Amino acid sequence: MRILGIFRATAFTLAIFFIAGCSNNNLLDQLQNPGQISGGFGPRNLRIFVTNTVNNGILGGAxxxxxxxxxxxxxPMGAGNGSWKALIAGGGRLACSTPYCTGGSAENIDWALKPNTNYVRPNGLVIGNTNPAGIFVFPLSGIISDLATTFVWTxxxxxxxxxxxxSGWTVxxxxGDRGQVDKNDAQAINFAPDTCGTSQRLYCVEQ
Known part of the structure; x- marks a missing residue:
């Protein structure tokens, strides 16, 4: 009986320790977003959306x-909420310094996409998984948006x-190069350049 009592006390202590540490694992976020597991404990479903607003090439850098x-x-979290990065290169942000990041994720600088991560649209439809270098391998599993013939600065x-x-999103x-949001090949990030005086949308990636 004494041994059983010690076992129960130890189990209770461990349970309290686990519950006390749950805040460090974004428990509330996991409960609100099933399937999105933070902290590196499993696959994540992070969202990408296309802005409603349009802007010329003066974005103020990345x-x-x-x-x-x-x-x-x-x-999708409401204006001003969450943590988001624009899926653009330049202005202090870099995806790859070699074609398709042959050097791996070490080439990423302040990059918007994370390695080995599943990305979805705000409605849950799958866009695709990034590789270990933090980039998509085309074709995507699904298009980023249904907006026909709509472009984003990239x-x-x-x-x-x-x-x-x-010029680093300053002039x-x-x-500036732009992508087309309803394409699932490389045109999703590089359709054709446009003059920076025109206005385009942005891809925004959840962090």
Whole structure:
């Protein structure tokens, strides 16, 4: 009986320790978003949305583009909520310094996508999984948006290297690469450049 009592006390102590540490594992977020597991304990379903607002090539660098994503009315968590990064290269952000990131995720600088992660649209439809280098291998499992013939600034070449970026998203007197949101091949990130004085949307990626 004494041994049984010691066992029960130990189990109770461990249970209290586990519950006390749950806040460090984003328990509330997991309960609200089943299937999204934070902290590296399993696969995650992170969202990508397309902004409602359009902007010319002066985004204020990558950080300015992130601010636009956060404040956008298409933010599925509500404007101003969550943590989001714009899926763009340039202005302090880099996906790959070699074609298709042959050096792996070490090439990523302040990159929006995470390695080995499942991405979905706000409605839960699957877009695709990133590889260990933090990029999609085309074709995608599904398109990023149903908006027909709609474009977003990306600053990306089709091989995920940096293309034209409106001088780091700071000027209108230049050109910037853009993607088409209803494509599942490389045109999703690199359809064709456009003049930076035109207005385009953005891809926004949950962090």
């Amino acid at each position: 950080a300015g583009a992130d601010t636009i994503c956060l404040a956008d009315t298409a933010n 600053g990306l070449a089709g091989d995920w290297m940096t293309g034209s970026t409106c 209108t007197a230049s050109s």
